[in-house]
Amino acid sequence: MRQIAAARPFAFGFDPATTALIVIDMQRDFVEPGGFGASLGNDVTRLRAIIPAVAALIAGARAAGVPVIHTRECHRPDLSDLPPAKRDRGAPELRIGDAGPMGRILIAGEPGADIVPELYPVAGELVIDKPGKGAFYATGLSAHLVRMGTRSLILAGVTTEVCVQTTMREANDRGFDCLLAEDATDSYFPAFKTATLEMIRAQGAIVGWTATVAEIVEAFH
Numbered sequence: 001m002r003q004i005a006a007a008r009p010f011a012f013g014f015d016p017a018t019t020a021l022i023v024i025d026m027q028r029d030f031v032e033p034g035g036f037g038a039s040l041g042n043d044v045t046r047l048r049a050i051i052p053a054v055a056a057l058i059a060g061a062r063a064a065g066v067p068v069i070h071t072r073e074c075h076r077p078d079l080s081d082l083p084p085a086k087r088d089r090g091a092p093e094l095r096i097g098d099a100g101p102m103g104r105i106l107i108a109g110e111p112g113a114d115i116v117p118e119l120y121p122v123a124g125e126l127v128i129d130k131p132g133k134g135a136f137y138a139t140g141l142s143a144h145l146v147r148m149g150t151r152s153l154i155l156a157g158v159t160t161e162v163c164v165q166t167t168m169r170e171a172n173d174r175g176f177d178c179l180l181a182e183d184a185t186d187s188y189f190p191a192f193k194t195a196t197l198e199m200i201r202a203q204g205a206i207v208g209w210t211a212t213v214a215e216i217v218e219a220f221h
Ligand code: C5J
Pocket: 024, 025, 030, 073, 133, 158, 159, 160, 162, 163, 164
């Protein structure tokens, strides 16, 4: 067992042999200009800034033999897995499925829906394409984790209060001990990130724990 003694709200214990790192939606569509996030009116520079921290976390996990799982929020080209309620929500410049500078917005196989080059999966790493905000909805993630014997999850990626938090809550309900890497996640809205970190670890870690990348990587050694 390893301990992250400084984790919040209290020490987080995990066994690297039964732990996986899930990197949520570090896709060009969320962190680069011209993608889905920008089409909703967001400034994507905040999200781009976490790429080095996410890279350090991925490198630490790979060195420790902790499996890295990547997710991508995206839809089939025929939009058959895109509920109208999701496509029609709000007034973005470009809707999901529309053609943008990085290809069709949030469509599987398009350049914008792919993971940023700096964090690209290596051979053998699992990549989960998900039509929802949570990574368990309509995917094989649960079966993969059961098959791998996973008990603890370390989470990173974007955005903190949407896909990351949804996935963490889904995982917590499925019995995983979950820890969110504080500086390897971010939101277009700084106050939402702060609130999410607080609500996750409130009430005795009701959803899970948080710690910095440095604290996590130190515990991997
Ligand atoms: C959003 C995500 N924010 N990956 N997706 O729509 O958090």
